[in-house]
Amino acid sequence: MEPRRGVIAPELERWSRDADDGDRRTALVRLRGGAEVERAAERLTSLGMEVTSSGPGSVVGTVSPPVLRLIGQETWVLAVEGPRTLRSLQHG
Amino acid sequence: MEPRRDTVLDARLRRAAAFADLDLPADESIGARALDVSGRAAETRRTTVKLLVRSAELASAESWLEGVGGHVVSAPPDPGSSGQVVVLAGVPVTALSSLDRQPWLVRAEAPKEMFTRMDRARGPVTGVDAVQTAHGDLTGAGVLLAVVDTGVDWAHPDFRHGDGTTRLERFVHAHVPEGSDESRFDVFEASAINKALNGGPPIPTGDPGGHGTHCASIAAGNGRGTTDRRFRGVAPEASLMGVRAEPLLDVHIIEGIRQAFDLAGDRPAVVSLSLGGHFGAHDGTSAIENEIARATGPGRIVVVAAGNEGDDGVHAQGRLVVGEELSFTVRVPDTGLVFCDVWIPRGDKVDVFVETPSGTRFEPNTGETSTPDGVFVADFVENPVNREQNLTFLMINGTVDERWTIRVTPLSVVHGEVHAWAGSVDGGRLMFPGAPLAGYSIGMPATEERAVAVGSLISRNEFEGPQGDSTLPGLAVDVVSSFSSQGPTRIGVQKPDIVAPGQVVTAALSAGSDMATSPRLAARRHPSGKYVTIQGTSMATPFVAGIVALMLQREPRLTPEEVQQRLRVTARRDATTGPVWNPRYGWGKLDAEALFRS
Numbered sequence: 001m002e003p004r005r006g007v008i009a010p011e012l013e014r015w016s017r018d019a020d021d022g023d024r025r026t027a028l029v030r031l032r033g034g035a036e037v038e039r040a041a042e043r044l045t046s047l048g049m050e051v052t053s054s055g056p057g058s059v060v061g062t063v064s065p066p067v068l069r070l071i072g073q074e075t076w077v078l079a080v081e082g083p084r085t086l087r088s089l090q091h092g
Numbered sequence: 093m094e095p096r097r098d099t100v101l102d103a104r105l106r107r108a109a110a111f112a113d114l115d116l117p118a119d120e121s122i123g124a125r126a127l128d129v130s131g132r133a134a135e136t137r138r139t140t141v142k143l144l145v146r147s148a149e150l151a152s153a154e155s156w157l158e159g160v161g162g163h164v165v166s167a168p169p170d171p172g173s174s175g176q177v178v179v180l181a182g183v184p185v186t187a188l189s190s191l192d193r194q195p196w197l198v199r200a201e202a203p204k205e206m207f208t209r210m211d212r213a214r215g216p217v218t219g220v221d222a223v224q225t226a227h228g229d230l231t232g233a234g235v236l237l238a239v240v241d242t243g244v245d246w247a248h249p250d251f252r253h254g255d256g257t258t259r260l261e262r263f264v265h266a267h268v269p270e271g272s273d274e275s276r277f278d279v280f281e282a283s284a285i286n287k288a289l290n291g292g293p294p295i296p297t298g299d300p301g302g303h304g305t306h307c308a309s310i311a312a313g314n315g316r317g318t319t320d321r322r323f324r325g326v327a328p329e330a331s332l333m334g335v336r337a338e339p340l341l342d343v344h345i346i347e348g349i350r351q352a353f354d355l356a357g358d359r360p361a362v363v364s365l366s367l368g369g370h371f372g373a374h375d376g377t378s379a380i381e382n383e384i385a386r387a388t389g390p391g392r393i394v395v396v397a398a399g400n401e402g403d404d405g406v407h408a409q410g411r412l413v414v415g416e417e418l419s420f421t422v423r424v425p426d427t428g429l430v431f432c433d434v435w436i437p438r439g440d441k442v443d444v445f446v447e448t449p450s451g452t453r454f455e456p457n458t459g460e461t462s463t464p465d466g467v468f469v470a471d472f473v474e475n476p477v478n479r480e481q482n483l484t485f486l487m488i489n490g491t492v493d494e495r496w497t498i499r500v501t502p503l504s505v506v507h508g509e510v511h512a513w514a515g516s517v518d519g520g521r522l523m524f525p526g527a528p529l530a531g532y533s534i535g536m537p538a539t540e541e542r543a544v545a546v547g548s549l550i551s552r553n554e555f556e557g558p559q560g561d562s563t564l565p566g567l568a569v570d571v572v573s574s575f576s577s578q579g580p581t582r583i584g585v586q587k588p589d590i591v592a593p594g595q596v597v598t599a600a601l602s603a604g605s606d607m608a609t610s611p612r613l614a615a616r617r618h619p620s621g622k623y624v625t626i627q628g629t630s631m632a633t634p635f636v637a638g639i640v641a642l643m644l645q646r647e648p649r650l651t652p653e654e655v656q657q658r659l660r661v662t663a664r665r666d667a668t669t670g671p672v673w674n675p676r677y678g679w680g681k682l683d684a685e686a687l688f689r690s
């Protein structure tokens with residue numbers, strides 16, 4: 001059995017299949033080594049991403065399903081991920 | 093007006109000397125109250141004093157102390173014959189006037205807060221009080237300390253200056269508005285907080301959960317919630333930034349880290365993260381680990397909690413052998429949205445299946461599968477970042493106590509080491525029943541090599557509750573907390589780095605928060621109503637973040653590697669920790685005295 005290969009995380013891909021084209025959600029775009037964050041953010045904005053945060057190695061913003069698919073085709077994109085929930089580490 | 097030049101005593105000592113000379117009733121004397129000697133009989137009133145003494149005259153100082161009934165608490169072993177040295181001495185209050193006239197004395201100071209009642213986390217176990225007694229200027233001043241968490245109660249007295257203005261330079265509310273899937277970041281500068289404190293335009297509540305406030309207070313609270321400031325934090329004069337991340341999404345935390353280092357500018361900064369998770373590769377390649385790796389550097393440090401899953405069965409591992417099926421059984425102790433994340437090395441060829449409690453096998457596919465035992469999704473993908481094979485199993489509405497099985501059938505094996513983590517995404521719980529608790533329970537992002545990863549040490553078993561002093565019987569002191577997560581990481585990085593006080597820790601209580609109203613914590617709330625006693629690696633982390641702020645105050649350009657190295661080499665190691673790195677204790681127990689001596 002071969003694992004599925006692609007830069008878009010499965011949960012985002014599922015969402016983009018089911019959501020309306022006008023729906024939006026937060027996504028995190030990881031950049032390949034050598035990609036400049038500022039230029040990446042500009043390019044993502046031009047593709048339709050509403051960038052809310054950019055910094056070393058990744059750009060955070062909101063995307064619609066069509067925009068997500070466009071981002072997944074960019075060669076400098078390493079991965080596109082949905083937000084992950086963390087937990088406070090108070091015990092008990 | 094000319095300043096006084098006829099005394100070398102500081103103001104508190106002068107007041108104490110005047111109190112002794114005038115023989116006022118103790119409870120009417122500011123000097124006596126300031127040194128906390130008012131409740132003692134006159135002959136036993138004694139105070140610890142920092143004496144700046146000419147090196148060549150150290151013997152004269154010791155002789156004088158002996159003559160007045162005082163004693164040397166601490167003196168440098170090799171004072172030399174020139175320059176000056178600091179001697180810590182116990183001095184009877186009645187001898188302070190005489191002390192002021194001694195020719196060998198350059199300066200005498202009462203240690204800051206020396207006589208207040210300390211939270212024991214600061215005391216003998218870690219040596220923080222001793223450090224700040226000997227180095228009164230080590231307060232975190234000039235360092236930005238950011239707590240990225242559930243928020244900070246900006247109205248709490250511990251985060252306000254003496255004039256009532258806020259100590260927070262910035263407060264960020266990272267949130268997902270109701271009915272939306274989009275994160276928003278609302279930023280409030282100190283001016284907006286001060287206006288809100290004075291009845292101006294309101295800003296969002298600081299910390300409805302209460303967790304972040306407790307953490308911020310451990311790191312940098314100034315203790316103003318009680319008159320004797322007994323619950324002040326490690327770096328009480330650090331500049332503060334608070335992030336209320338709601339929920340605790342990694343994108344909110346990442347933006348918090350960015351805002352903190354941006355706000356710091358040329359100043360040194362430390363970010364405290366008392367949070368984590370297990371959904372991911374545990375190898376430094378997740379987005380938040382990557383952010384820490386790339387955002388940190390000279391004067392930019394991130395401290396992270398190791399996790400509380402040391403005895404929770406969140407991890408399992410196995411070895412692929414051709415011809416043998418490897419299986420991971422997970423149990424549902426509590427329903428919700430839960431996950432099991434299996435990592436299979438690249439190059440190993442496998443088939444993977446999910447087996448329901450009733451024995452039906454499913455191959456991973458891209459959609460949701462509905463079964464009588466629950467709805468699940470199983471994705472088998474090659475992770476685009478580390479190129480390893482990842483089976484992600486997500487389930488909702490499982491049945492309590494039922495067991496699901498992930499089966500891995502090896503076809504060809506190159507590497508063969510498989511790791512799996514289970515946990516909760518949104519409510520509920522999933523675990524590996526009977527899995528050996530032998531490491532790899534350290535959470536992300538503590539798994540990032542450049543983060544300072546902190547486990548929890550039990551530094552006390554007593555606290556002040558609503559009915560006075562309470563003792564937790566059976567809680568051994570100076571050992572690691574049983575819940576503290578264990579290293580190493582999946583790729584063998586030796587984390588945690590260190591353990592610090594994380595159990596029975598009293599710190600600020602966010603007004604009106606879940607912690608302030610939860611009946612579960614009723615017995616843990618301090619009579620003042622401003623503090624609460626809780627536990628977790630969450631509490632150990634800001635303690636170390638505060639220590640790092642002190643380190644950066646002294647050496648603003650320390651790198652993450654230098655900070656880690658110094659914490660490690662100065663950590664206290666004993667029979668419980670062993671002589672080398674230990675999966676539970678890391679490199680040992682935080683030892684602030686040794687750290688600042690080095």
